[in-house]
Amino acid sequence: MGELEYPGGMREDGLPAVLSDPARLAALEASGMIGSAPEQVFDDLARLAVSITGAAISAITFVGKTRTYWKSVPHLAYGGVENWQNAVGDSFCYFAVGANGPFVVEDAEKDPRTAGHRAIGPWGVGAWAGFPIVTADGQAIGTMCVIDANPRRWEQHELESLAVLARAVANEINLRISLSVAQSALHSARNALAVSRDLARSLQDSLLPPVLRPVPGLDASARYLAATGDVEVVGDFYDLFHARGPWWTAVLGDVCGKGTEAAKVTALARYTLRADAGDHLSPAAVLDRLNTAMLAQRAPRYLTAVQATFRTTPTGAAGRLCTAGHPPALIRRADGRVQETGVPGTLLGVMPTVRLTDVRFRLAPGELLFLYTDGACESRPDPRSPLPHRPIFDEEALARALADTHGMDAAATNAHIADVLAGHHGGWASDDTALLSLRVPPRP
Amino acid sequence: MQERPPDGLSVRITEVTRPNACVLALLGSTGAWNVTVLEQAFRDAGATGRPLVVDLSGLDFGDEVLLGFLLHAYTTPRGLVLLGPVTGSFARRLYRTGVDELFKTQQTLALALAQLPE
Numbered sequence: 001m002g003e004l005e006y007p008g009g010m011r012e013d014g015l016p017a018v019l020s021d022p023a024r025l026a027a028l029e030a031s032g033m034i035g036s037a038p039e040q041v042f043d044d045l046a047r048l049a050v051s052i053t054g055a056a057i058s059a060i061t062f063v064g065k066t067r068t069y070w071k072s073v074p075h076l077a078y079g080g081v082e083n084w085q086n087a088v089g090d091s092f093c094y095f096a097v098g099a100n101g102p103f104v105v106e107d108a109e110k111d112p113r114t115a116g117h118r119a120i121g122p123w124g125v126g127a128w129a130g131f132p133i134v135t136a137d138g139q140a141i142g143t144m145c146v147i148d149a150n151p152r153r154w155e156q157h158e159l160e161s162l163a164v165l166a167r168a169v170a171n172e173i174n175l176r177i178s179l180s181v182a183q184s185a186l187h188s189a190r191n192a193l194a195v196s197r198d199l200a201r202s203l204q205d206s207l208l209p210p211v212l213r214p215v216p217g218l219d220a221s222a223r224y225l226a227a228t229g230d231v232e233v234v235g236d237f238y239d240l241f242h243a244r245g246p247w248w249t250a251v252l253g254d255v256c257g258k259g260t261e262a263a264k265v266t267a268l269a270r271y272t273l274r275a276d277a278g279d280h281l282s283p284a285a286v287l288d289r290l291n292t293a294m295l296a297q298r299a300p301r302y303l304t305a306v307q308a309t310f311r312t313t314p315t316g317a318a319g320r321l322c323t324a325g326h327p328p329a330l331i332r333r334a335d336g337r338v339q340e341t342g343v344p345g346t347l348l349g350v351m352p353t354v355r356l357t358d359v360r361f362r363l364a365p366g367e368l369l370f371l372y373t374d375g376a377c378e379s380r381p382d383p384r385s386p387l388p389h390r391p392i393f394d395e396e397a398l399a400r401a402l403a404d405t406h407g408m409d410a411a412a413t414n415a416h417i418a419d420v421l422a423g424h425h426g427g428w429a430s431d432d433t434a435l436l437s438l439r440v441p442p443r444p
Numbered sequence: 445m446q447e448r449p450p451d452g453l454s455v456r457i458t459e460v461t462r463p464n465a466c467v468l469a470l471l472g473s474t475g476a477w478n479v480t481v482l483e484q485a486f487r488d489a490g491a492t493g494r495p496l497v498v499d500l501s502g503l504d505f506g507d508e509v510l511l512g513f514l515l516h517a518y519t520t521p522r523g524l525v526l527l528g529p530v531t532g533s534f535a536r537r538l539y540r541t542g543v544d545e546l547f548k549t550q551q552t553l554a555l556a557l558a559q560l561p562e
Contacts, residue, residue: 227476254508256508256509256511256512257508257509257512301512302511302512302515304508304541325540325541325542325543326540327540344539344540344541344542345542346541346542346543347541347542347543350515350519350543351543351546354542355542374508378505378507378533380473380475380505382477392505392533394533430475430476430477431475431476431507
């Protein structure tokens with residue numbers, strides 16, 4: 001048997017060195033063909049090879065470092081994985097793999113490349129023709145081959161058809177590899193999404209008080225309504241905390257945008273407000289300091305906020321309130337009327353000089369101060385919905401809805417507003433919404 | 445000129461050479477579902493390197509994110525003029541947030557272009 005030259009040279013056992021190439025073996029492993037059982041799609045292609053060439057035997061094989069694995073040998077009954085393979089030197093398949101090209105023999109006994117080869121006897125090889133199965137990245141991992149018991153000439157059209165069938169096998173395998181990679185990527189993406197969702201939820205939770213601290217003589221409740229389908233942390237926040245002496249501070253803010261940049265500003269705002277509210281009983285002064293802090297920290301987002309500093313009194317509650325670029329606060333009077341309060345002030349984090357104004361407010365027994373983010377006064381149905389167009393649920397609509405809560409406590413008021421919003425947007429919330437209600441309980 | 449498919453928001457970018465300007469026209473409504481369209485529009489407009497005119501006369505609703513993009517454009521040295529009339533909820537938003545006096549707003553394109561820096 002004459003020695004052949006292979007592009008990658010030869011191993012010590014005289015077989016092509018490429019059989020041991022890690023990249024090729026990795027491609028073979030990725031194909032999932034090693035030790036796999038016969039499949040109809042491959043058997044059909046192998047039978048087609050017989051029909052086209054008139055050969056006695058056809059086979060689809062995959063060639064490893066030391067073993068050749070048979071994928072399809074239609075003329076043989078499947079004998080299990082252990083029997084459906086042989087030593088790599090016991091067939092001609094490695095010739096085509098080693099050359100990464102066709103290997104065609106018309107008379108195996110006389111051809112100097114195969115004369116005396118140990119595969120001739122067991123397989124009864126008179127003539128052999130095979131084409132490599134090549135992966136998308138160019139690795140020859142197996143063969144599509146035909147065998148005849150007697151020497152014969154292979155016609156050009158037969159060889160061309162055999163090459164097409166080898167490419168068909170390769171395409172099938174490449175599609176499977178692509179699908180497997182895509183499924184793996186999808187799995188990874190789903191895992192990453194789940195992690196991201198958990199992180200966003202944890203971060204959002206950390207930016208909102210788990211429960212509102214009870215204020216003596218006041219009924220307080222907050223509610224956070226997430227936008228539909230959102231997994232990103234958002235910038236709506238609220239807080240209620242003791243400022244100093246008899247004074248308490250309620251604050252509700254909305255950082256523009258979502259994601260970690262918004263979360264950073266939210267955290268900065270919450271902790272700055274908590275730190276400064278004890279020093280200044282003027283909400284305007286506290287928000288002004290927050291503006292300065294945001295500019296100093298080069299906050300990447302702007303913020304709107306409403307802050308109230310108040311104390312309870314024998315006749316209810318009283319304090320001062322300031323809005324910074326934020327929708328006006330609403331006060332539900334004891335008789336059910338709803339009044340806006342707050343002077344429009346400059347949003348925070350953009351301009352070095354802001355115009356902020358404190359206004360005084362009083363709450364009598366049964367009256368409620370309602371703070372909210374713009375999700376409550378800009379609610380819109382999904383514009384992609386086939387349902388008839390509905391107008392924006394605006395500030396006037398919100399005021400009317402709040403008037404309908406006459407007599408309700410803080411939690412019931414928030415729940416009612418949440419229900420009205422859901423009814424308007426049809427279950428598709430375009431924006432996150434924070435609600436904070438402070439009510440002086442009615443006298444018994 | 446560059447057109448985008450409408451998804452509640454239609455965007456048109458026109459580059460003007462005399463005077464040097466980029467006109468970004470927003471028609472419809474901005475919202476969470478088209479924030480990427482809006483972001484890309486401002487990015488494309490910024491990539492022209494030209495002073496910016498944002499035409500809000502066809503805007504039905506502008507959310508907080510649109511205001512954020514306008515504020516960002518305002519802080520760049522290229523210059524920004526709004527083309528109105530700015531009406532409805534976005535006019536209220538500009539007033540409520542105290543930035544209505546920050547932006548130069550004109551009622552015609554000729555006046556808006558005339559107010560841009562050379």
